[in-house]
Amino acid sequence: MKESAIEGTMIDRTFYILKLVVELFVKTAEPIGSQTLIDEYHLDLSSATIRNEMQELENAGYLEKTHTSSGRVPSTKGYQYYIDNLRDKTHVNGEFQYQIANVLTERARTIEDVLSESCEILSHMTNLVTMVLGASSSEEELASLQLVPISQNSATVIFVTDSGNVENKTFFFDAKLKLEDLRSCVELLNKRLIGTKISDLVDKTTSLKSILFDSLIEGDVVYQTMLKTFVKLNNNRMIIFGKEKLLDQPEFASDPESLKKLMDLLDSPKYFKDITKDMKAKEGISVKIGNKESGLKDISVVSANLGLPGAEDKYISVIGPTRMNYDEAFSAIETLLDELHKRFKKTDEVDEKEK
Numbered sequence: 590m591k592e593s594a595i596e597g598t599m600i601d602r603t604f605y606i607l608k609l610v611v612e613l614f615v616k617t618a619e620p621i622g623s624q625t626l627i628d629e630y631h632l633d634l635s636s637a638t639i640r641n642e643m644q645e646l647e648n649a650g651y652l653e654k655t656h657t658s659s660g661r662v663p664s665t666k667g668y669q670y671y672i673d674n675l676r677d678k679t680h681v682n683g684e685f686q687y688q689i690a691n692v693l694t695e696r697a698r699t700i701e702d703v704l705s706e707s708c709e710i711l712s713h714m715t716n717l718v719t720m721v722l723g724a725s726s727s728e729e730e731l732a733s734l735q736l737v738p739i740s741q742n743s744a745t746v747i748f749v750t751d752s753g754n755v756e757n758k759t760f761f762f763d764a765k766l767k768l769e770d771l772r773s774c775v776e777l778l779n780k781r782l783i784g785t786k787i788s789d790l791v792d793k794t795t796s797l798k799s800i801l802f803d804s805l806i807e808g809d810v811v812y813q814t815m816l817k818t819f820v821k822l823n824n825n826r827m828i829i830f831g832k833e834k835l836l837d838q839p840e841f842a843s844d845p846e847s848l849k850k851l852m853d854l855l856d857s858p859k860y861f862k863d864i865t866k867d868m869k870a871k872e873g874i875s876v877k878i879g880n881k882e883s884g885l886k887d888i889s890v891v892s893a894n895l896g897l898p899g900a901e902d903k904y905i906s907v908i909g910p911t912r913m914n915y916d917e918a919f920s921a922i923e924t925l926l927d928e929l930h931k932r933f934k935k936t937d938e939v940d941e942k943e944k
Contacts, residue, residue: 606642608675611663615914618839620660665878668889672876672915675688679916681924685714689925693932700753700897703932705828706904707925712831714921717909721783721828721895722751722861723902729787731822736775744768746775748818750787752902756818760811770805776817777804790819829855840887840910851888861906864890874922878911887911891918891928897933 610621613629623639626632631734634637643661646652651667654660663671692706704721712719723729735747739759746754760771775801785793794816801812834840834853854860864877874893884938891913892906905925906919 603642604670604675606639607646607663607667608671610643610652610661611671611675612644615912616660618912620655620662621851622660623750625660642812663911665886668878668915669876672919676919678918679920681714681917681920685710685921686924689928691732693928700933701755701828703929704895704903704905707929708828709830711905711907712834712924714913715907715909715918716831716834716837717907717913717918718730718831718855720830720831720855720861720906720908722904722906723754723827728902729754731782731785731787731790732827733783734775734779736772738768739891746770746771748822750822754822756822760814766805766810771811774801774805774811777801787819787822791816791823794819817914827861835909838910838912840912847887855908861890865894874919876915889913889915890923891915893922895926895929897929 605874606615606626609626609630613621613626623636623643626639627634627636645659646667647654650664652661653664653667655662688710689707691702692710708719708721728768730751732749732751733747735749736744736877737747738744741762743759743761745757745759748758757893760766762768762771778794778797781797782790782793794812796810802809805811815930832852834852835848841851874891876889878889887910888907888908890908892904895903895905905922907913907922909918
């Protein structure tokens with residue numbers, strides 16, 4: 590067997606060449622030739638030998654030849670083999686760990702707040718798009734509406750779903766709208782709407798319009814506010830950061846049509862819900878490389894289930910070109926999950942002791 594040393598192990602030399610091609614292509618975004626590998630890695634191999642190895646990899650489907658260059662680039666199969674067998678288990682930088690730990694130090698925070706800030710930090714660290722995706726509105730139900738008086742002149746209505754998503758709306762009282770009226774309205778909606786699928790809330794609330802109008806002088810204001818909140822709950826399936834970072838990626842900066850397609854997909858919870866559904870059967874971090882069905886064969890999605898209390902159905906994803914740095918993406922998600930689980934496991938233990 591042709592072998593090469595790498596990190597204390599021996600691997601087939603052909604796949605060692607694949608590893609080098611993937612990592613250099615990630616770095617340069619330029620097709621890789623044999624001489625480029627020799628110059629970059631100071632390989633003690635002839636250019637002819639490396640060309641033969643690369644030809645073997647191409648014949649086996651791990652590399653592809655571009656139309657505009659004599660160099661080669663990794664294929665979907667090549668990236669997948671690299672992820673499964675060749676990638677380094679790198680450690681994220683200390684600054685990333687510090688920022689995540691800092692987010693998690695404040696105990697009095699909702700899971701949504703923690704995930705939103707963590708998602709933003711992850712995007713800055715990887716220079717890619719990051720997303721937290723929750724359950725689809727057809728799977729999630731309204732758990733409760735709670736009225737919280739704030740002052741003599743105002744009160745907030747809190748909307749909570751069975752997956753822990755929360756929205757709130759503040760109402761100000763006057764001669765036409767009083768606290769008791771709003772309380773009666775919330776009691777009515779609790780009786781009629783608890784257990785309703787989020788996707789059905791708008792239609793069901795519309796059917797209650799006449800009752801609300803009959804019960805309240807300001808029925809229209811309350812009705813429209815409730816309706817807008819339920820529309821927001823229905824649409825608010827994901828947290829997303831870093832869309833602008835796609836402009837830094839050569840694949841999209843030079844291809845406005847592909848960039849527009851990807852931007853449209855990033856506004857589609859259903860598209861990413863379908864992807865994470867395919868990943869549910871797999872433990873740990875999963876990756877989908879390329880997506881020919883959408884016309885975007887050059888994007889990859891690295892995802893993991895959060896598995897947190899109140900967020901069992903939420904997934905965190907890093908989205909970028911197939912040429913993304915998979916070592917960094919995997920390591921960043923692994924670190925984030927470790928820190929989140931430590932934080933919320935510790936919180937659960939404290940809560941149990943206090944009971």
